[in-house]
Amino acid sequence: MSPDTDTNNDINGNANPSPNAQQLATSLVTRCRTLISEIDAFHALLTDTQRNPQVVEARSIRSNTISELRTLEKLAAQIDAEPVEDDDIPETHKRLTHALRSSNLPFYEAVWTIAKRSCTGLVGFGKRFYRDGDSGGGWDEGHKKRPNKDKRKSVFVDIVADGGEEWVKVSTVSETRLLFEMAEKGWEADSEAGSDEEEPRTVLRNYDGDRRPDGASDNTGSDGDEDDDEVELVKLAREMRRASDNTRVRYRHPRLRFVIPKIEEGKIPEIDDLLKAIRGYGVQVDCGEAVFSSEAIDLDQELRRLLPKPFKRFASTLNVDCTLLLAIVSDLSHFKNIPPSPTLHRAILRQLEVERSHPLLTKELWPAMVDHDLVCTKEAAERMREIVETIGTDSEKQRTWMIMGIDEFRGLDSPSLLQRLQALSDHPIPSQWKLPIKTVDSISAIALGRKEGVIPLVADRVTEILSDINHSVFMYGWASKLMTISSNRTVVKQIEMTVEKHREGDEELEGPLIWVCDTARSLIGKEKSRKN
Numbered sequence: 001m002s003p004d005t006d007t008n009n010d011i012n013g014n015a016n017p018s019p020n021a022q023q024l025a026t027s028l029v030t031r032c033r034t035l036i037s038e039i040d041a042f043h044a045l046l047t048d049t050q051r052n053p054q055v056v057e058a059r060s061i062r063s064n065t066i067s068e069l070r071t072l073e074k075l076a077a078q079i080d081a082e083p084v085e086d087d088d089i090p091e092t093h094k095r096l097t098h099a100l101r102s103s104n105l106p107f108y109e110a111v112w113t114i115a116k117r118s119c120t121g122l123v124g125f126g127k128r129f130y131r132d133g134d135s136g137g138g139w140d141e142g143h144k145k146r147p148n149k150d151k152r153k154s155v156f157v158d159i160v161a162d163g164g165e166e167w168v169k170v171s172t173v174s175e176t177r178l179l180f181e182m183a184e185k186g187w188e189a190d191s192e193a194g195s196d197e198e199e200p201r202t203v204l205r206n207y208d209g210d211r212r213p214d215g216a217s218d219n220t221g222s223d224g225d226e227d228d229d230e231v232e233l234v235k236l237a238r239e240m241r242r243a244s245d246n247t248r249v250r251y252r253h254p255r256l257r258f259v260i261p262k263i264e265e266g267k268i269p270e271i272d273d274l275l276k277a278i279r280g281y282g283v284q285v286d287c288g289e290a291v292f293s294s295e296a297i298d299l300d301q302e303l304r305r306l307l308p309k310p311f312k313r314f315a316s317t318l319n320v321d322c323t324l325l326l327a328i329v330s331d332l333s334h335f336k337n338i339p340p341s342p343t344l345h346r347a348i349l350r351q352l353e354v355e356r357s358h359p360l361l362t363k364e365l366w367p368a369m370v371d372h373d374l375v376c377t378k379e380a381a382e383r384m385r386e387i388v389e390t391i392g393t394d395s396e397k398q399r400t401w402m403i404m405g406i407d408e409f410r411g412l413d414s415p416s417l418l419q420r421l422q423a424l425s426d427h428p429i430p431s432q433w434k435l436p437i438k439t440v441d442s443i444s445a446i447a448l449g450r451k452e453g454v455i456p457l458v459a460d461r462v463t464e465i466l467s468d469i470n471h472s473v474f475m476y477g478w479a480s481k482l483m484t485i486s487s488n489r490t491v492v493k494q495i496e497m498t499v500e501k502h503r504e505g506d507e508e509l510e511g512p513l514i515w516v517c518d519t520a521r522s523l524i525g526k527e528k529s530r531k532n
């Protein structure tokens with residue numbers, strides 16, 4: 001986390017009365033503990049609801065707040081050790097009061113409150129993104145060393161939300177401090193006349209006439225890294241835009257947002273012009289106390305709103321990949337007490353271990369599938385049946401016939417299939433699971449998608465890297481504008497990389513919609529001698 005140096009005990013930016021040191025210390029320690037308890041409550045909610053709680057990275061804000069608590073408790077202890085006699089305030093208390101007023105806690109509170117009140121689908125706090133060609137489109141986790149990265153070519157983002165599609169920067173800079181910095185850096189409002197028909201306009205600048213607004217000289221090619229006359233907020237806006245332009249999440253550049261709670265728009269023209277300059281980089285700017293005073297709801301509701309939203313782009317119908325067809329019929333997914341026999345393949349043993357703590361169906365697949373119509377391509381269905389017939393157990397074969405509605409289960413409706421399936425599962429089968437999975441013709445759908453331009457030309461490049469089955473699955477989803485659900489992370493990554501490599505300047509180009517399951521489940525009949 002990167003708190004502003006200008007802090008205040010009121011996260012709304014209001015001027016506080018001057019409590020004595022002991023009162024101030026008690027207040028800050030209490031607030032700090034409250035913040036930690038809320039963060040812990042969110043982690044407990046993640047653990048309870050998510051198959052992988054680590055999908056949200058909240059450690060940085062918690063560790064920073066705990067560190068701040070330790071500092072505040074030490075200051076409070078020093079204050080308690082020196083009592084105040086009458087109205088004679090010891091010099092030590094004055095020094096400690098100043099230290100308390102310089103606490104980073106208001107910044108951490110601001111970040112947490114803004115996340116709770118204005119963000120959904122939290123990814124994490126305190127992430128570093130790079131604006132050069134070496135970022136790989138991903139974000140740098142704070143706990144991992146990146147020795148080959150140049151932090152001078154990066155930007156620190158306070159909140160990453162909406163599944164990575166929104167970056168939020170929080171600044172608790174005060175109006176007074178911002179005006180002081182603007183004056184120090186030489187910012188001023190100029191009147192520039194346009195054409196005869198135009199009114200003169202006010203332009204706020206902090207660069208010479210022969211330099212571009214991004215700080216680079218027109219004849220040097222410098223990227224402006226060494227500019228010392230840059231107001232910090234404008235520099236952050238520029239660097240966030242560069243990093244965002246070098247990053248894509250689901251084929252899109254992340255949206256950028258600044259939240260500046262202590263600044264009121266419409267009061268000071270120079271500050272308004274500064275905000276206009278920030279917005280010029282495509283950054284949404286939210287100012288004022290409204291960012292805190294939005295309608296407060298129950299804490300549990302606020303925390304649930306922060307939970308990951310992996311299904312937000314799902315339509316009414318989902319296209320199921322062969323990998324997940326196998327996962328939903330596997331004995332590993334349905335039976336809870338399969339003994340870890342040494343005759344089982346080591347991959348099966350690993351999956352058994354994972355399944356015991358994080359059941360795939362209940363934690364991941366059923367939440368994704370229920371209430372959706374399910375389809376799969378003819379090629380995926382045939383391949384799945386070939387594998388089941390070759391190495392599947394009797395129960396795995398039975399489930400295959402049930403979920404596909406074939407053989408002796410042909411013509412049965414969803415409730416009847418679910419009832420029969422329940423006899424072969426230790427998990428309560430959700431009544432909203434829509435069976436059977438319908439088999440579709442991918443060839444005609446893909447041909448129509450190409451003819452109507454639904455599938456872009458880059459699909460030819462994607463086709464080159466796909467097997468016949470993967471071609472049928474992912475190209476069908478692309479042509480039909482359906483979300484494909486799969487556990488084939490390797491192929492999905494290859495598709496994304498191919499689309500990016502051959503984007504050719506088309507900023508709106510998107511590949512197929514794909515939701516990737518964290519893990520899959522093999523058929524338990526897989527022989528130990530078979531390769532992974």
